[in-house]
Amino acid sequence: MIKKWFEIITDHRISLRERMFRIVTGVCMIAITFTLPMGRSIWNILILLLSLTAMTVIVKYSIRQKRIHLGATLIAMLLLILFPITFFSAGGFYSGVPEWFVLCFIYVCITLQGRRRVVFFGLCTAETMLCYGTAFYFPALAAPSSQHDALFDSAFSMIMVGLLTSILLMFLNKMYEEENALSQRQKKEIEELNRAENHFFSSMSHEIRTPINTIIGLNEIILREHISEEVAENARNIQGASKLLLSLINDILDISKIKSGKMEIVNVSYETGALFSEIVNMIWIKAKEKDLEFKLHVDPSIPSMLCGDEVRIKQVLINLLNNAVKYTSAGSVSLSVRCERLGVNRVRVWYSVEDTGQGVKKENIPYIFNAFRRVDEGRNRYIEGTGLGLSIVHQLVELMGGEISVNSVYTKGSTFIVSLEQDIVDEKELGTFTLASRSRVHEGETYRQSFEAPDAHILVVDDNDMNLMVVKKLLAETKIQIDTASSGAECLRLTQNHHYDCILMDHLMPEMDGIECLHALRVQPAGLCQVVPVVALTANAGSDNQLLYRREGFSGYLAKPVSGALLEAAV
Template sequence: LGLLGALVLFAGVTWVCVKINRISVGANLVSALLIFAVMPFSYVNSGGIRGGYSLWFLFCVVYITMTVKGKLRYFYHAASVLTAGILYYREYTEPDFVSGIGSDAEMFLSNMISLVLIGILISVMISYSIRAYREESRLANEQKKEIDELNKAQNRFFSSMSHEIRTPINTIIGLNEMILREDISDEVAEDADNIRAASKMLLNLINDILDMSKFESGQMKITPVEYGIGDMLSDIVGMLWIRAKEKGLEFHIDVDPELPSRFIGDEVRIKQILINLLTNAIKYTKEGSVTLSVQFTQKGPGSALLTFSVSDTGMGIKKESIPHLFSAFRRVDEEKNRYIEGTGLGLSIVKQFVELMGGTIKVNSVYTQGSTFVIELPQEIADERAVGNMNIEARHTMNHRVSYTAEFEAPEARVLAVDDNEANLLVVRKLLRDTKVQLDTAVSGREALARTLNTDYHVILMDHMMPEMDGIECLHQIRSQAGGSSRAAKIIALTANAGSDNQALYRREGFDGYLLKPVSGNQLETALMRALPADLVHASDGTLAAAAASASDIRTQRQRIPLIISTESVCELPPAMLRDLHISVLPHSVRTAAGIFADGTEAESGNLLFSYMDQEDNPVEAVTPSARDCEAYFARLLNSANRVVHIAMSSRIEKNGYAPAAEAARIFDNVTVTDSGQILTGIGILAVRAAEMAQRGASAEQITDAVEHYKTLVHTSFMIGTMEYMGRSGVISPMMSKFAGALMMHPILRVRNGRVYTGSISFGSLKRVREKYIRSVLKQVRRLNATGHKADLSRIYMLYADLPQAELKEVQEQLLAESGFREVICQKVSPSVAAGCGPGTFGLTFAEKSEE
């Protein structure tokens, strides 16, 4: 009865909490009452374990699981288990602790009642949950339908807006082009050029808004078509050169001369990506230059990876702003850039287009020094003939114009233009005037059918969005027109409906071509020349010259390095090897009383350095590059390379180069910093391995994976000639260094798991200790070969500080004769290492054979 009363109370509490919309409060209250009041009271007064308590405990667990959320759920579960444990223990140790069940019949009855009640309660709870879930699902589906309807309405609005805006702009650009064809003053020509560029930029902004709405609704698709890379670049330059010139910026396009001339991809979207990036580069650059570089990497028969790099000398991007760079409607460094115009959509759209095409986009930027965006897009090759040396001088200048010449003349060709807007028909008529084609016009589909019934047209230019009969229906009517004279005519869609999806629609419906308004005279002439019968077309002598004149400031360059391997100057590799393998080096430095000097360029190790250091008043300290040094270094490398893999000193070494390099790499998407787990020539061996893989065309990911595996196979060790310098640098105490010097103590240091430890200590003269050390390394090589872990005998690396030439040659000959190594690579220690280790330092490094 107590439980039934409690259940009534709980039902009342639950009903009240639901009514006042405090369900979580009610669930917590009921759970607390169950655990701390009702269950203990019922246990003690209803027969304990014989009274069906275990079933009610199960109900308590189910109730908490279904109604309580967050950390309180775990608290109540723990409390219920603890309460049950205490009650079970008390009953076990004190059977008289519970009462209420006298006979077996009462026990069976109590358990039966508990089972039925709990079954009903759990059934009610589950039914309520299912009903709530169904209600939520219904509401979610209704909201989804509303959102879908809103998206459709939004898309219809943007599509209509795009169409309606393109139509008058088509008239503006078309008639403006007629002005440019006339014999006008340079001032009028400059104004006309500005009108053309501004109109095209307006269209680009409209496209961004339309595309963002398509992305949000999941309707954006990529439509591959064949395109010429040179034509595409010329169009881009034609749109943007004026804005760059107005700001006094240099505007360059660097093209790899081996680049194939034609590709298959979504030209419209690629052009949109590049225009957005270049527009941003021009907007955020006050002085200097903006450069677009185009390269490719052959990926297989008929396929390539196109790499576009957009670089500027502008303000750069703050490190903390880079993660938000591709967010829509967000501008980095808002306070400084609040006067710069833009929709805030450009980079967001760029990233989504790149990903939709299966490519990648990365940004490298140093604040106040400029930015570089690198886009990699897989494309099919349509024509493998190289573009060659496109040595085309800049022709888009304020005071230079190219006189217009029609690409062809076709006085016997019959062309019909169909458009419900008479201004558009006027533009077509004027743009085709010099081609001398016989042009008729129609302002509706009905009028077009009337003309095609009796006239054999070679080409029909058809608008899509027309009242009564749209262009697609008119196309089908012409194709099936009984007795029609133009059933075999080439029909080209000339429409303001932008987007690759519309192009695909027109191809499916049977159009022979597609031209997007606003259309230029060059585009219109080119499309007609391809569609007209060859015997009717008489190409103009000036066609090639006019085509050349449409390009601006396109120049070829030596191909950028796809991937460069970088390491630290303490890798201790010979300069000739670094040059041959194209390994770049980040210099460490030494600090003296006279200043800081970089390894290898401003400071050299040797007797002069040691003589300087022997004077106690001349302290010398090794200096690791800072994060700022690394940033500048990586930025410089990325001027000539698309990717950088930097192999750094072990992160487990004090004052290592990994930490600042990793911090600097955070602002570069194209820089990968790898922890070598090594020092000295151990780093060098890994850098050589990585450079050899890079020359074979391995990716950055493959190289870093290989380095991670290979670094465990490298054996690095070296002996210290004198511990005096370690005492000066604070590695050991001065007293310890003097004691070690008195005993002629020479530690042998080894690298394991990224740390340096003392492998052994030898006593005696430098030469004797060196010979003993060499024998121990050769013994290690023989032991590896005997146990099946074969050493790589192609080369062994020898490091020394001040070994005389005669002894150096003697050691080389010994290593070649006794070890089986085919080559000994010798290198004097860098100044920053010499400053810490001192004269007499000598080391040997080799690697095991890799199974890869």
């Protein structure tokens, strides 16, 4: 039985609170076994047996029913009843019982919590003072005790209380040390797991982006050709599906970065008009495809240039607008922007996204920002998405120091409101900004190269042959002379003998990565490209990576998959 008891109190699968309850209650049962016989009567022995039986029943019941706090409360009440009985039957403060009152205080402090601990601590104090006062003013109430018995009981009690308290503290200290060691081990395992998870997500993002780059790139080449409407429609469907897949990958990568604390907010100066134009151009076509009315209202007093994380603001608004379009089958989707001056060079910008869609039930609103959870799953099971979008939006807004709220009426629609404080870069007001003045139609556009440069000579470095082929095809109409290298070492061999006007460099390559190759290129003895602009063309996406490439000395950055227009613009 004792072996089993020791096994239980050292078992980490059992809660620390239950184990402490077992230990402290066990010590108190031993204390009662020593104190009650000090009364030296048959009644004390009977009370002792009844008390131990009652405590055993209480302990078993409270552990089985998972009601530890109730069990501790009942035993504390029992101790408050037993100690006065023992005190007076053993001889009052001339006995060895007063020393045992200490254990009552210890029991209350360790096993009880909150208001009960305060109340019972007060009761213990009051009872002790009452017992001493009664014994002082009414000494006849205390059983007579010889000096020999009193000295023996006092010495014995002092030793036993000290011994039991020391054992109790040693047990508790050992338990805390074991829990701390276990906590440290678990913390280390969690950190290693997080590192492995982040590495996995980062690697998967890079690996998946590489074939998507080929799909989107070659699909763009097909759309440039004179093809039948049926083939063009198929190509546009491929393009849409590829971009959806890319957005899902970005969501997973972003949630991983936010969880690991690696998501960085990069505040830069940006043009508000350009930001809204880009958002409008992405959303209004999607709304048009579903026969939804897209409404836009931008406060004309908003400054033309602000300082904030343009990339993340755009991501937040596009996520909210995409959701609005996705969950609205009829009616309209609206984007409203208003500005509030906070000081000489600071404003608070309110972005409001409203739709007439299916809305959210009142009981589901607290959960809509939870990752991997989609409210009203049965109704929304045919709608594409990971369930990460609103969680990412919520966390990005918080990282930028802003606030987000939602108002929704089920079956009537929803309104998401985001507020962000930003610095003013240019006081000039944006002025009138309308959908008609900013939107442009993409349908029916035919590709036309933005420039021709037959005398220009560039080098593309990538360990993936398909990526090299896609870049060559996307730039074919510009008539640029293009050389390719499949490794950093091959790049350095070519730059030893040829001068290039520009180099497009992949980052994650075996043996020598893009950053190492760039550094070697800059100090290459007799190299012909030491000062040539080098643009990172990589699947290692993210705003934090943009900072990395800028810091390492790259002249620009392009994330795969890259469109022909962006590629031409960079070159």
